[in-house]
Amino acid sequence: MTTRPQTRMSPRHMVFAILVASIWGIAFVLSKVGLRSFTPPQLTLLRFTCAAIGVLWLPRPAISWRLLILIGLTLFTGQFLLQFFGIAMGMPAGLTAVVAQAQAPLTVLLAVCVLGDRPSRQQISGMVVALVGLVAISLTLGHGVPLAAFLIMLASALSWSVGNVLVKRIGKVDMLHLMVWASLVPPLPAFILTITLDGGYASILSAITSASWESLAAVVYLGFFATILGYAVWGSLLARYSAAAVAPFALLVPCVGAITSHLVFGEVFEPLRLTGMTMMLIGLLITIVPLNR
Template identity: 35%
Template sequence: MKIRHLLLAISITAIWGLNFSVIKLGLTTVDPFILAGVRFTLCALPAIFFIPKPDVQWRYIASYGLVFGIGLWGVVNLGIQSGLSAGIASLVLQFSAFFTILLGAWTFKEAISRYQIAGMGIALCGLVSIISIVDGTVTATGLMLVLLGALAWSAANVINKKARTTQVFAFLVWSSAFSPIPLFALDYAVNGSTGYRELVNQLDYISVLSILFQVYPNTLFGYWVWNSLLKRYPVSTVAPLSLLVPVFGLFGSAMIFDEEVSLNKIVAVSLIVSGLGVGLYGQRILSAMFKRREQPKCYSSQVEHPTDSAPDTVSVTACLKRTALLPTGRIS
């Protein structure tokens, strides 16, 4: 990956990590469901008038919008409002990767590998470490809600896989149109008109900036760049960088809200990120290690001859072929 693309990918993971703190800032004056509703309204409009509908059945577009908008971000917003810190929320939401593995096994009959089982076990130890945190940044209600959001995210991933779309950005924009009305209706059903009166009377520049950040850098720009990188580079090159999201999430919460980064949180981050690494990339890492050990060693391109001290071109060429440098002449 080129350096500028690597830096761009890391910047996107930083935006996604910081987004949890930005959400918390918005929740100081805006109700969780209204905040999510406004976010997805702006994700859909006016972009939907300029981006053609993806070649996907309406049921996939609608169901993805409902699950992603309400089940994921509406519920995560509620979890953060219920007392879970932004940093811990960014970490707990990563359990969606394991829920996706389990749902994939149930829906698509995909086999679960021993690496995935080991990764789940390691990550669960990290969850236990989170439960043991007693500094006020973790609440049982908030934790359960964000875990529910992680489950919804995995369901959205399954819907996305069933849709088989290659027009990911268009799919995101069009599906966003199905989220706002149910979110606004849910808030009215729970809180009546209170949330809307407070939105009009208490909306400040922090809330506006929070909404704009969630819509443009985080959702539209972030997903567009990430999917562009996935088209340019192998998934195995781009996807592992997403493990940085909870790291930036915890860092952002510490910087913006002075969240204490205790030993329990460091242990939780280490265990959950390690669990993700083992579960998602364990097989690939182990295969790469064994492949490296089995590669032949090339000692010298100079071969001693009784009558000729010139390089043995045939021997050098054969060695390069064995180490996968030829015929392209470069290491990929």
């Protein structure tokens, strides 16, 4: 007999959900801090080397190596390597946190094409609103945001959405185990890029030994807190409660990222950009939060 997921979250678990969303939102800001000392390939290499340590204790999820590698390449390597390149090229951390959420409507579109899913009218409406928000943001490019950085960030969101669809095809799986084992994948391509672009193996050691303590702390935060702890708690909540009860808390991630970036870096959102960001969040809200409970 299967236990039906609960729909009403306890106050204690609400605090956990808010905590995870905050951890992930702050991660966008700390990515920028890490990039002060490390190149995008180096930061990707170090982040997921830290996260992959968990394979020493956690069993491999019951999926093929091929699928595990594909998930690692899309959900982690493509998403974060491109995201770090976008930030390094001038994409503000707060704006990055919001634009990354383009993965939600992109995931719905890919699920239609690949899995044959049929989006509801509500999801279609949400995607249209989010797209209008993206267009509004694109009209502000050149005002401190290079076009190339914006496009790379969209490519990051696309890679994330491909990974989401791959995970969806698996069905039920322990998310913590999957995320930790998928973390084995990014270090190799990141290492190859580091050797190719950053001046060889010695550049990694040089970057680590000369890095500021803030950048080193950012690596630990991204590897352990944002990856292992975040997915462990989020996965446990999804196992206990329905997706409809948990998913809305993900809306806090871009909000926390934007607010933290404003407080730490003084990031300013001009009216049109702020309007576009707000429309993207509204579109995300419409897409993932069911109206009929």
